[in-house]
Amino acid sequence: MPVIDLANPTRFLSIVNRVLPWLIAATLLLFVIGLYRAMNAPDDYQQGATVKIMFLHVPAAWLGMFGWGLMSVAALGTLVWRHPLADVAGKAAAPIGAAFTFICLVTGSLWGRPTWGTYWVWDARLTSMLVLLLLYLGVLALYWTAEEPSRGARAAAVLSLVGAVNLPIIKFSVDWWNTLHQPASVFRMGGSTIAPALLTPLLIMTLAFTLLFLTLHLAVMRNEILRRRVRSMRLLQAQKLAEAGA
């Protein structure tokens, strides 16, 4: 099947309907394995059992950034190629990315209190992550408040591209500035600094959360396509009624 066929919303819906059950099953299976491994992982020699928060915090941080990256690519599709599904993909990623960014901030705060002695500091990593959440809320506000959906979509696409500047700031904030947040320990030059007994469940949980994100994203895209169909049908109905009344 040519990739261009995916540009057809009807074709896309039929593919999503076929793929979603498998994605849901794979996500659930990975969560069962990941949570079992996470709950039975050894305590960290310094942080003790609080290291179990890492199995939520790190995947949520990754997906908060992944969501914005997805929105930026979708924004190019909206602004440059006017791809019919690009805006649907961008709009669908926003609430999911915002939710994972929120989870990242809350779990990080709950992890910070016993390990750092504080829920929050205005260091570069934490602040840039908070900025990401505010950017997500800004995009959602643009979608929700625009009277004309296409104008809201263009404005959200522009903000998505501008906000992408924040992604390298988040990633390299721990290198560029002196932060309370630890430097990169999973994906770094020279390999991970995390012990395999903790790294393996972390990677499984990250994969499980990523599949959850993709599953939710496809499901929200499906809902958005249906919502647009409802809107166009209602507009046609209103047009017919107006013509009949004239």
Added chain:
Amino acid sequence: MTIGPHADFIIAAYAVTIFVVAALVAWVVLDYSAQRRILGDLEERGVTRRSQRKD
């Protein structure tokens, strides 16, 4: 499995995550059934999209 003296923080982190993910899933499922219902109602009233018209 023991979660030590900071159990409250660990449980709170997992509880918040479960709550947010459950809220997302519930929103997706409810929104899907709502859109399907509205589309069904419109089709029952004979409203069709341009691409569905045969004439």
